Amino acid sequence: MNSSIDFQISFIEPQAHYVEMEMYIQGFANTFLDIKMPVWTPGSYLVREFSKNIEQVSAVKDNAEDLKIYKVSKNTWRIDNPSDSVMIKYRIYSFEKSVRTNFVDAEHAFLSPAGTFFYVAGHLNHDATVRVNLPSYWSKISTGLPKVDNEENTFYAENFDILFDSPLEIGNQDIWSFEAAGIPHEFAMVGVGSYDKDMLSYDIKKIVEEETKLWGSNPNDRYVFITHNYQSAHGGLEHLNSTVLASGRNAYSNAIGYTNFLSLVAHEYFHLWHVKRLRPKTLGPFNYEEENYTHLLWIFEGFTAYYDNLITRRCGFRDEVDYLQALVSEFNMVLNKPGHLVQSVGLSSFDTWIKQYRPDENSQNSSISYYNKGAMLACMLDISILAQTNGEKRLDQVLQAAYKQFYLIDGRGIEEAEFRKLAEEVTGTSLGEIFDAAHTCEELDYNAYFNLVGYQFIDQNKANIVPSLGIKVSHHDGRTVIKNIDRHSSAWEFGLNVDDEIVAVNGTRIDPQGRELDLAISSSAIGTTLNIMIAREGLIREIPVTLKVSDRVSYYIERNPEATAEQRVLGDIWLSLAPTNQ
Structure with a gap:
């Protein structure tokens, strides 16, 4: 008997957020059969434990005789002595709104496949069909899977990597x-x-x-x-x-909202090439049962974060000022996090499994985003290549060459060293300083790079001597509560804590919006000690805190009035602008 795997999807209680699954397996008879569910979904680097939503798993033979099915791990069900034909039934609770998790209600069903479909252990390369039993109140199915000819609402996946990469939207969209x-x-x-x-x-x-x-x-x-x-x-x-x-x-x-949506479209579509095909060596074939580590998300997500806004600039959706504001926000987000002095962007990529999707009150002090920092380094590479080749080449040519060589020709993932080597060979440039910066906490001289293309990178806060506690607070129900404390700030050094409620400052009770606190800080000189009364776990205490200088930066990017004619031309090429009048 030839082996086959077929699924049927039904909706009996969508209003209660359930989807009913049937998995038909033929030709896998053995001493036992293990059925598994992924613990994460590619593109979202967090072990999400999809099996936590699985209920009422049962199995029957082809003659309708019940089979014993039991769990042997968090995401594995075992059937002893299965027959050649087995049907497995299970229900999935589906009520998490995100682009990566199942959500079902009376209006529609979105099925994220990694959290929906079981697979037979050791047979990820097996093909499968998926049939959707549409309830009478829904009429449409949207998915990237191809339809099976002459079979209603039935789709085909060449293997489970493709199946797990093909979400389904079911309803009246x-x-x-x-x-x-x-x-x-x-x-x-x-x-x-x-x-x-x-x-x-x-x-x-x-x-x-x-x-x-x-x-x-x-x-x-x-x-x-x-x-x-x-x-x-x-x-x-x-x-x-x-x-x-x-x-x-x-x-x-x-x-603003529409342009940002177009940038989102540009970001996700860019991934067609960059991640889904040109990819890190360790990201495919996937291990769906544990973390798949790479140091290269700064290239694959960071470069994409650089190009999403740049593409909207090239398409004419952003003018020069709007684009530069979007670009500089990446720099300000990173450089205003003390974590940029603690974690390199390469380590941020590797640690995504424990940090990126699990932020806490100290994340800003211990980590950075490989999206933002990767976009910064992509920008530096683009500018450096433009300057070193007199505008003949840029990062575009590196990506195109890498896609051709590693995906179209070699059909494999890449390592950072060979990507760097290819980038320097294709462009005939030296890019070591930027690639090395991905693995240190030292910042590049960004202004020197922007100068190469006729722009300047300026911190408008540099000349401002402003006092600061180094905290972020929330105002809720008349209470002012500390939510974050910056590393080495006044609050950090003198012992204020996250979740402290600030009750009074220098004997004056804080109003519901915290204006007295803001006034006390802004009207004090550096080195002034404020007596801050807090409530911590219901106990009142007063903590003296000496104000330090704010280390917040606020960079902007603008044309450099001292740029040479050659630099201005390179800037026009960089931002796809009409040539500057010389």
């Missing part, structure tokens, strides 16, 4: 299609929103074609955008030939 780069694209809008379908199609087509031009070719036969509209949201997760986006429902009707 608003679906339309457009062609871009010669490829059909489907858009599925879930929930109400202020979007204009024609405008979205027109603008996203620009993004698709700009990115396809950058990479040299488009790997898709078809692509699907699934967008969930919420009261307030922004995020996405890339897949092999689809993406899932989250947006505020009114983001499309204001200029």
Whole structure:
């Protein structure tokens, strides 16, 4: 008997957030059969323990006789002495709103496949079919999986890597299609929103074609955008030939929100090449049962974070000022976190499994984001290559060459050393200082790099001597509570704690908005001691705190009035601007 794996998806109680699963297995008879569920989903580097949502697992033989099925690990179920044909039933509780987790209610179902489908241990390369039993109140299915001919609502996955990379949206979503780069694209809008379908199609087509031009070719036969509209949201997760986006429902009707949504689209679509195909060596084939470590997320997520806004600039959605503001925000986010002096961006990539998705009150002091810092280093590489080649080459050519060599020709993942070597060979430049910076906590001379293309990088706070406690607070129910304390700040050194309620300062009770605290700080000289009364675990105490100088930075990027004509030309190339009049 040939082996086969087939799934059926049903919805009996969607209002209670459940999806019913049936898995039909044939041709795997052995002394025992292990069925597993992934513990994480590619693209989101956190062990999420999807099996925690699984209930009522049962198994029967082909003759309907019950089989004993029992757990042998957190994500593994075992059947002893299975027959050639086995049906496994299970239910999944699905009520977590995100782009990476299952959500089912009376309105629709979003199924993140890593948290939905079991696989047979040792058989990730096996193909599978998925049939959706649509309830009468839903009529549409959106997924990147191809349909099975002559079978209603049935889809095919060549292997489980593809299946786990193909989310399903099921309901009554608003679906339309457009062609871009010669490829059909489907858009599925879930929930109400202020979007204009024609405008979205027109603008996203620009993004698709700009990115396809950058990479040299488009790997898709078809692509699907699934967008969930919420009261307030922004995020996405890339897949092999689809993406899932989250947006505020009114983001499309204001200029800033709409441009940010287009940047999100540009980010996730860029991943088609950068992560899904050109990838770190350790990210594929995947081990779905534990962490898959790499130091290279600063390249793969960070570079993508650099290009998402740059692509919207090239498409004309951002002017020069808007783009530079978006770019400099990456620098300010990193340089205002004391963690940038503690954690390198390479280590941030490696530690994503324990830090990036599990922030706490001390995260700003101990870590940085490989998105932001990676974007900073990508910008430096782009500028350095432009300057060293007199505008003939830039980071675009490095990515295109890497995609061709490591994916199209070699069909494998990359190591950092060979990516760096290729970058220097393709461009004929020396890039060691920037690549080395990924593994230290020393910051580059960013202004010197921006000067190369006629811009300057200036901290407008540099001349300001401003007192600071070094805390962030929240105001709720008339209470002012400390939420974060910066490393080596006044609050840090003199013993204020996160979750302390600030009751009074210098004998004056704090008002509900904390204005007396702000006034006491701003009107005091550096070195002044404030007597801060706090409530900690219900006990009142007074802590003297001596004010230090604020170390907050506020950088901006602008044209350098002292730039040479050659530098101004390079700047125009960098930002795809019309040539500067010389």
